Amino acid sequence: MPLRGRIASKRIGIKTSVLEEKATTCNMLCSMPELLSSAKSAVVKGQSQGRDETYVKQLSDYIIPNLVEALHKEPEVEICASMLDALNECINVCNIHLSGWKIWKFFSDFLQEDINGVGERKGKKLSTCERGTEKGRNGEEREGGVQRIAIFIFDDVAEHGREAALKYYDSFLPFLLEACNDEYPDVRHAVIYGVGVCAEFGGSVFNPLVGEALSRLDVVIRHPNALHADNIIAYDNVVSALGKICQFHRDSINAAQVVPAWLSCLPIKGDLIEAKVVHDQLCSMVERSDRELIGPNNQYLSKIVAVFAEILCAGNDLATE
Numbered sequence: 001m002p003l004r005g006r007i008a009s010k011r012i013g014i015k016t017s018v019l020e021e022k023a024t025t026c027n028m029l030c031s032m033p034e035l036l037s038s039a040k041s042a043v044v045k046g047q048s049q050g051r052d053e054t055y056v057k058q059l060s061d062y063i064i065p066n067l068v069e070a071l072h073k074e075p076e077v078e079i080c081a082s083m084l085d086a087l088n089e090c091i092n093v094c095n096i097h098l099s100g101w102k103i104w105k106f107f108s109d110f111l112q113e114d115i116n117g118v119g120e121r122k123g124k125k126l127s128t129c130e131r132g133t134e135k136g137r138n139g140e141e142r143e144g145g146v147q148r149i150a151i152f153i154f155d156d157v158a159e160h161g162r163e164a165a166l167k168y169y170d171s172f173l174p175f176l177l178e179a180c181n182d183e184y185p186d187v188r189h190a191v192i193y194g195v196g197v198c199a200e201f202g203g204s205v206f207n208p209l210v211g212e213a214l215s216r217l218d219v220v221i222r223h224p225n226a227l228h229a230d231n232i233i234a235y236d237n238v239v240s241a242l243g244k245i246c247q248f249h250r251d252s253i254n255a256a257q258v259v260p261a262w263l264s265c266l267p268i269k270g271d272l273i274e275a276k277v278v279h280d281q282l283c284s285m286v287e288r289s290d291r292e293l294i295g296p297n298n299q300y301l302s303k304i305v306a307v308f309a310e311i312l313c314a315g316n317d318l319a320t321e
Contacts, residue, residue, distance in 0.1 A: 036059060195213055203248075217242055259293050286304060
């Protein structure tokens with residue numbers, strides 16, 4: 001029913017039927033695991049009036065894709081979380097009926113949409129990395145595509161989970177460092193972005209791996225084809241990650257060597273979002289007269305001026321206001 005009232009001198013009305021309909025729909029979606037569980041239990045106990053496991057399979061084939069479809073359309077994070085819980089329970093109930101390819105089919109579009117959203121927040125990172133090899137439509141994915149999705153999910157967890165995500169570092173960081181030289185540029189991009197995220201938010205957990213991280217990043221920077229069009233996004237993210245190590249782990253590095261090496265890579269121009277982050281960092285370092293950046297006897301001052309000149313010539317593309 002509608003609610004009516006006044007705010008100041010204005011009359012307002014709220015049509016609660018829409019909210020009630022949405023609440024009913026959410027309750028129905030989240031009760032799907034109980035429905036599947038009841039159907040499966042009835043079949044197992046012989047109380048299903050002649051129906052066998054085929055009925056449970058048909059029911060799961062109907063419920064799960066529709067839950068995934070509802071996830072695509074739901075804008076509320078809390079409701080999405082409840083729906084994911086329901087989806088997880090449904091899969092656990094009927095896992096005997098779901099082959100690996102079918103699970104991937106249900107989730108691949110959803111994951112891709114989620115990761116592309118992450119990519120938009122991080123400078124359209126995924127859309128700039130669509131140069132991999134396309135394979136057939138028999139369930140195979142673009143080379144490196146599945147790894148890329150998994151890595152970007154971890155990157156997002158690490159970036160937004162902060163302290164809560166630290167428990168995953170021991171398992172995932174060694175993999176990230178090992179994969180810095182992956183043969184596929186889009187995988188390298190996702191991996192190196194993750195290294196930068198871990199450097200920024202990993203604190204003491206990342207600190208013991210600073211030396212190895214620098215070594216891995218250095219290999220990417222020095223590669224003969226590092227600035228090739230296919231590799232430029234990964235290269236820019238290496239420079240960004242290197243800057244974060246300089247910023248958050250200065251006490252663990254030879255700053256007099258690493259900071260000038262970072263400066264020598266500037267400006268970056270491929271990943272425009274990372275470019276703004278990196279160039280903002282440069283501005284902050286100049287403002288505080290960073291000793292290692294400027295160098296003994298202002299050794300690197302001319303390089304800094306040259307970098308700023310290039311950034312300014314690019315207009316708003318490479319720097320924030």
